[in-house]
Amino acid sequence: MNQPSNPSFRSGADAIRGGLDITISLTPGEAEALGMEAATLADWFDTALWALALLRNGHNERGAEPGTAKDVTPETLYTVINDLDHRLLPRLQGVRDAAVRRHMELGGSIGELALAMDVPKSTAQSRRNVMASRQGDLALWQNWAVEGGPEGRERCKACGHPARPSDPIVTTTDEDSYRIHRSHIEDERSGFHGTGYEV
Structure with missing residues (x-):
């Protein structure tokens, strides 16, 4: 064979x-x-x-x-x-x-x-x-x-980097609905800290 x-x-x-x-x-x-x-x-x-x-x-x-x-x-x-x-x-x-x-x-x-x-x-x-x-x-x-x-790769509106497997881009639930890394919401130093989000 x-x-x-x-x-x-x-x-x-x-x-x-x-x-x-x-x-x-x-x-x-x-x-x-x-x-x-x-x-x-x-x-x-x-x-x-x-x-x-x-x-x-x-x-x-x-x-x-x-x-x-x-x-x-x-x-x-x-x-x-x-x-x-x-x-x-x-x-x-x-x-x-x-x-x-x-x-x-x-x-x-x-x-x-x-x-x-x-x-x-x-x-x-x-x-x-x-x-x-x-x-x-x-x-x-x-x-x-x-x-x-x-073209077309989505980037975080806060830092400009694309999503990573360990840090996906999520949508904030505030009135502006930003698409940002989840880490910005979890980081106490970030202006987005504590904001609600949807995956």
């Missing part, structure tokens, strides 16, 4: 010639959250690995005949610089900034942040203050990290 092939596995032409395929596996929820951006980001991650290889090798094997290589040119480096500096790095910084801000919002300590960053507490505190205070254009990619992706 023939065994069914694994539908998630395929080899690229370069891997067949002795190279390497790298697979990033996303859960259905992760794939939905990233939408079409997942493919674009993967392309820029690929550029980073390609750039590292061509800088180390001193030549470019992409697009060359098997067993040959091309010289690195300014045009080649234009693609590298554009993909990394203009496209990928701002988004990675936005993801990092948004993660630090969320760590703070969830009560993460400066000590924990310093350990994660592998820096002294004073440095972690300073970095967190800068990231948390960014507004306008400086917060553009931080906002993209949290709010980007498919």
Whole structure:
């Protein structure tokens, strides 16, 4: 009896010639959250690995005949610089900034942040203050990290974050009927504390 092939596995032409395929596996929820951006980001991650290889090798094997290589040119480096500096790095910084801000919002300590960053507490505190205070254009990619992706994802009217399995969005029973995280109603520090709600 023939065994069914694994539908998630395929080899690229370069891997067949002795190279390497790298697979990033996303859960259905992760794939939905990233939408079409997942493919674009993967392309820029690929550029980073390609750039590292061509800088180390001193030549470019992409697009060359098997067993040959091309010289690195300014045009080649234009693609590298554009993909990394203009496209990928701002988004990675936005993801990092948004993660630090969320760590703070969830009560993460400066000590924990310093350990994660592998820096002294004073440095972690300073970095967190800068990231948390960014507004306008400086917060553009931080906002993209949290709010980007498919349209239609409901967000809490109090904090702007989507529902989480442990913290669903509920409807307040006051006259304004806000859609907010249940945690805002349960948090004594919140202006919504004690408000009635419906799931």
